[in-house]
Amino acid sequence: MYDVLIIGGGPGGYACALRAAQLGLSVALVEKRGGAQASLGGTCLHVGCIPSKALLDSSERFWAARHDAAAHGIVVEPRLDLAAMMRRKQEVVETLARGLDGLMRKHRIAVLAGRGEVLAAGRVRVTASDGRASEHAARHIVLATGSEPISLPVLPCDGERIVTSDQAIAFREVPPRLLVIGGGAIGLELGSVWARLGSAVTVLEATEEVCPFLDADVAAALRQALTRQGLQIHCRVRVSGGERRGEAVLVRGEGPEGPRQWEAERVLVAVGRRPHLDGIGPVALTERGRVRVDEQLRTSVPGIWAIGDVVEGPMLAHKAEEEGIAVAERIAGRRPLVDHDLIPSVVYTEPEAASVGRGEARCRAEGRAVRVGRFPFAANGRARAAGQSEGFVKVIAEAESDRLLGVAIVGPRAADLIGIAAAHLAYGGSSEDIARTCLPHPTASEALREAALAALGRALHA
Numbered sequence: 352m353y354d355v356l357i358i359g360g361g362p363g364g365y366a367c368a369l370r371a372a373q374l375g376l377s378v379a380l381v382e383k384r385g386g387a388q389a390s391l392g393g394t395c396l397h398v399g400c401i402p403s404k405a406l407l408d409s410s411e412r413f414w415a416a417r418h419d420a421a422a423h424g425i426v427v428e429p430r431l432d433l434a435a436m437m438r439r440k441q442e443v444v445e446t447l448a449r450g451l452d453g454l455m456r457k458h459r460i461a462v463l464a465g466r467g468e469v470l471a472a473g474r475v476r477v478t479a480s481d482g483r484a485s486e487h488a489a490r491h492i493v494l495a496t497g498s499e500p501i502s503l504p505v506l507p508c509d510g511e512r513i514v515t516s517d518q519a520i521a522f523r524e525v526p527p528r529l530l531v532i533g534g535g536a537i538g539l540e541l542g543s544v545w546a547r548l549g550s551a552v553t554v555l556e557a558t559e560e561v562c563p564f565l566d567a568d569v570a571a572a573l574r575q576a577l578t579r580q581g582l583q584i585h586c587r588v589r590v591s592g593g594e595r596r597g598e599a600v601l602v603r604g605e606g607p608e609g610p611r612q613w614e615a616e617r618v619l620v621a622v623g624r625r626p627h628l629d630g631i632g633p634v635a636l637t638e639r640g641r642v643r644v645d646e647q648l649r650t651s652v653p654g655i656w657a658i659g660d661v662v663e664g665p666m667l668a669h670k671a672e673e674e675g676i677a678v679a680e681r682i683a684g685r686r687p688l689v690d691h692d693l694i695p696s697v698v699y700t701e702p703e704a705a706s707v708g709r710g711e712a713r714c715r716a717e718g719r720a721v722r723v724g725r726f727p728f729a730a731n732g733r734a735r736a737a738g739q740s741e742g743f744v745k746v747i748a749e750a751e752s753d754r755l756l757g758v759a760i761v762g763p764r765a766a767d768l769i770g771i772a773a774a775h776l777a778y779g780g781s782s783e784d785i786a787r788t789c790l791p792h793p794t795a796s797e798a799l800r801e802a803a804l805a806a807l808g809r810a811l812h813a
């Protein structure tokens with residue numbers, strides 16, 4: 352009888368396991384990836400955050416060597432070795448996976464290789480890759496089964512020409528033309544990777560603007576920056592079908608100007624992910640088909656909890672981790688809560704785009720009187736020195752109380768800067784609090800402080 356048995360070894364599941372073990376609970380973690388030897392890390396480590404960021408970092412260096420080096424007085428003639436770039440990515444993944452195995456051993460967490468299936472509250476069957484099944488009892492079960500890519504019925508994936516991110520992080524050659532359906536995080540990140548490596552990339556987005564989860568001004572600035580880099584981005588496009596044309600795929604759709612067709616050697620379908628519900632047992636679902644949980648992450652069945660991509664909220668690794676820790680602490684009798692408004696979002700393009708809290712449009716839709724401070728990176732010394740002066744920081748505060756409501760950034764080091772903003776937001780800080788934080792010079796972080804000063808009507812450098 353374990354205290355906690357977790358199904359799914361992604362960032363939600365393994366973080367839950369580690370925290371539960373730290374709190375003195377006996378823990379089992381079930382993972383089906385990897386066959387007889389469970390491979391932990393989930394989507395994030397194997398086909399998500401880490402491999403995509405390895406490719407973003409590598410391709411950014413290639414792009415910079417080609418396009419930026421000369422301006423810095425460096426003369427190079429870079430040549431792409433895609434196989435080596437992919438090998439490096441895989442080594443990063445494998446090193447981190449080995450690290451997770453070590454952590455499990457250190458915390459005496461029982462890792463059970465196979466497919467987990469909830470039979471009833473307290474009972475789980477694990478079926479190994481060789482078909483052998485075993486049954487396990489636990490006081491608490493945590494569902495952390497994650498998500499999988501959504502495919503389009505009008506354009507089914509074939510895994511070769513029409514693919515999901517699982518294949519687009521592992522192309523063996525640079526496609527001459529890449530058509531990306533969906534201008535969200537995956538579409539823009541992987542679109543950027545292949546554009547930097549030489550593909551002609553076209554992105555088709557169904558809504559008004561790319562990345563609907565970002566502040567609208569930041570999303571528009573990001574689209575404009577990527578367009579300047581050569582990506583063709585079309586919004587308000589509805590894809591209606593397509594077919595194979597020799598080595599290419601012909602895709603049909605309807606844009607603002609009427610019917611259109613696009614042809615490309617590879618098509619990446621990146622229109623979102625859906626929860627992975629295999630083995631979850633008799634728990635209730637929400638209208639959107641995710642596992643229904645209350646604010647403590649309890650499902651409809653007592654003793655069964657659920658976390659991460661399989662429940663509502665942003666599908667992000669740090670959100671899954673936060674919920675995993677919260678559930679472990681709840682089981683151990685503590686009372687943590689996860690506030691989705693404090694979870695930052697980042698798109699790791701160049702420039703990066705990031706936001707935390709509420710966007711300006713949402714504040715206005717909620718009828719809040721706000722003060723908005725903006726500061727351009729063009730007036731930031733470090734951004735100028737680095738030759739990365741595109742973009743701005745936007746600080747949104749409640750007009751009367753000055754309480755911080757949100758921060759949105761597009762520009763250099765946005766992913767790091769948003770962490771500072773998230774900390775101020777978490778402590779219930781104000782734009783005055785950011786304005787009074789002494790930040791190092793010369794860094795991009797000074798733009799955050801200046802935007803807070805702008806919200807107070809006293810920016811120094813603009």
Ligand code: FAD
Nearest residue numbers: 359361363383393394395399467497630659660666667668
């Ligand atoms: P997962 O990571 O999906 O893990 C679930 C695990 O459960 C899997 O290992 C699966 O094999 C296992 N499993 C499922 N069912 C069973 C079963 N019945 N029995 C046993 N095991 C089972 N997020 C970010 O925050 N930052 C990023 O930069 C980022 N980049 C991404 C890039 C890409 C290309 C993709 C696809 C995703 C990215 N994400 C990113 C999202 C992130 O990967 C997910 O939000 C995160 O992995 C969710 O964690 P999880 O633990 O809920 O589920």
Ligand code: NAD
Nearest residue numbers: 533534535536537538555556557621622623624666697698
């Ligand atoms: P997403 O929700 O970020 O974006 C999907 C996009 O596709 C949206 O802009 C949506 O409007 C559009 N879309 C939907 N249907 C469409 C259609 N038929 N035609 C054209 N466009 C359509 O989803 P994603 O990019 O697939 O990523 C999946 C999940 O992984 C997301 O929840 C995301 O948070 C996560 N992820 C995060 C990061 C990151 O944090 N940097 C990176 C990659 C993925």
